[in-house]
Amino acid sequence: MSRSIALLICLVGGLTMLVSPFLPMATGWANDVTDWFNILAAMAFVLGGGSLLKVQLMRLSARGPGWGYSAVTLVAFIVTLWVGLGKVGVVADPSAPAVAWSGKADDEGSAFWWIYLYVMTPITSTLFAVLAFYVASAAFRAFRAKNLEATLLLATAFVILLGRTFAGVVLTGWLPDWASGLRLENLAVTIMDVFNTAGNRAIIIGIALGVASTGIRLMLGLDRSYLGGDA
Amino acid sequence: MSSGLDRRWIYLAMMLAVALPILWNGVTGKTFPESPTPPSQACFDAIEALPEGSRVLVSFDYDPASEGELAPMATSFMRHLMHRRLKPVMVSLWPLGPKKAEETITNVIKAEFPDRTSGKDFVNLGFQTGNEGVLKVIGTDFRKQFPVDRSGTPVDRLPIMEGIAKVGDFPLVITISAGYPGGKEWVQYVSSSNPGLVLLAGVTGVQASQVYSYYPGQLRGMLAAIKGAAEYEALVSAAIDGAGVTPPRYAEARRRMAPQLFGHLLLIGLIVLGNAMFFAQKRCKAVAR
Numbered sequence: 001m002s003r004s005i006a007l008l009i010c011l012v013g014g015l016t017m018l019v020s021p022f023l024p025m026a027t028g029w030a031n032d033v034t035d036w037f038n039i040l041a042a043m044a045f046v047l048g049g050g051s052l053l054k055v056q057l058m059r060l061s062a063r064g065p066g067w068g069y070s071a072v073t074l075v076a077f078i079v080t081l082w083v084g085l086g087k088v089g090v091v092a093d094p095s096a097p098a099v100a101w102s103g104k105a106d107d108e109g110s111a112f113w114w115i116y117l118y119v120m121t122p123i124t125s126t127l128f129a130v131l132a133f134y135v136a137s138a139a140f141r142a143f144r145a146k147n148l149e150a151t152l153l154l155a156t157a158f159v160i161l162l163g164r165t166f167a168g169v170v171l172t173g174w175l176p177d178w179a180s181g182l183r184l185e186n187l188a189v190t191i192m193d194v195f196n197t198a199g200n201r202a203i204i205i206g207i208a209l210g211v212a213s214t215g216i217r218l219m220l221g222l223d224r225s226y227l228g229g230d231a
Numbered sequence: 232m233s234s235g236l237d238r239r240w241i242y243l244a245m246m247l248a249v250a251l252p253i254l255w256n257g258v259t260g261k262t263f264p265e266s267p268t269p270p271s272q273a274c275f276d277a278i279e280a281l282p283e284g285s286r287v288l289v290s291f292d293y294d295p296a297s298e299g300e301l302a303p304m305a306t307s308f309m310r311h312l313m314h315r316r317l318k319p320v321m322v323s324l325w326p327l328g329p330k331k332a333e334e335t336i337t338n339v340i341k342a343e344f345p346d347r348t349s350g351k352d353f354v355n356l357g358f359q360t361g362n363e364g365v366l367k368v369i370g371t372d373f374r375k376q377f378p379v380d381r382s383g384t385p386v387d388r389l390p391i392m393e394g395i396a397k398v399g400d401f402p403l404v405i406t407i408s409a410g411y412p413g414g415k416e417w418v419q420y421v422s423s424s425n426p427g428l429v430l431l432a433g434v435t436g437v438q439a440s441q442v443y444s445y446y447p448g449q450l451r452g453m454l455a456a457i458k459g460a461a462e463y464e465a466l467v468s469a470a471i472d473g474a475g476v477t478p479p480r481y482a483e484a485r486r487r488m489a490p491q492l493f494g495h496l497l498l499i500g501l502i503v504l505g506n507a508m509f510f511a512q513k514r515c516k517a518v519a520r
Contacts, residue, residue: 140505161495
């Protein structure tokens, strides 16, 4: 029974979204369906938090390899949640200066703002920046001109790497106007404009067809994998 | 194979390739000259073409991880919009996007245009969850997804929002995006269903190859990675500062082009070295047999 209701909700929701661009009267319905989705997504946040707590607590109690990371995750999660929900250190809003909690949780000066600025921002920026080191190491170890395809890929990479910097201008800026298409910066644009665009458009069209067919299968109940189990 | 070079030397070389140009720039203040590619020039031209007072929707779809590439774009876009007396309406599909919008407001509007007021000349409407669902709804009912601004003022009371019922009422939309949801979703759910609307995108290098497919049709212009940001920044500086001195906070993208140049040269050098070692080893093995 519960599976049938889920399938019915999927069918009604999917059909509503599908017909809304063609039926003006269905536009409001589609917006309502999107609101339902947002409400479900908000509930999923709570479920996600619960799941994170459960998994990390289990790892912590098992004391398996890397349990220390679970402890750090748990402490970070609980402290951030407490600081955000409790509006710790929030500066009162000028419109209600007597009410300590009238300010926003992430306003400048609050503990949540401090966590964002001095913990979240440096950590995420550092993790992204570290990629440069791994890319350099991987390029040295794995990028080999073993065959024609790999050699073409390598040549293309060189053109893009040089064409996206001032090196392109220095190396090929001397070429006369009639041969300007061979300047590295212009070659890089041509590669993006022609080869990259052609390949990507083919992929995008293929994905769109796949999404459409998957959507129809979901709405018709032929694909029930999202219900979990053996459905 | 080719593992003769300790990876720590590679890390050290990369650190020097990035750090030394930054130090050089800090000491000399010099940056490389930039000539705009067509997608960057198209961004500049699209903003120049708008009449004064036009409202522009700007979506901050990124977080601190991509700040290095995207914050200079946001700064340049905001400076250009404010200089042209256009009115940015800021939204975000990423939870940390509103903070980025606030930082841009502080660094550009409050610093250089202190006479502009929130709610009248610009506004930050904050984050809305729902990814492409949000984009689908604002296509018909903008206020349903963004009913209040960041300070809680109802949108109906904001002069800047007068006459804005749906996203198609904005003549220009700019998305500064680091991934999903971002440039691709704005094209699919907003640009495609509003043929008269002009869409510009500032994207990371990783996203650029995918988003490039929509240029120049559904996407009128795009800034691809820090190179695109530097080109657009140079255009904006030339238009606003002329031959005068550009404040350092408005030269962040160009400042990052020197580290990018040496980082790329190092990568090429490493690839060449790796291949040389690979073929040398192969040859040695063939001779030994």
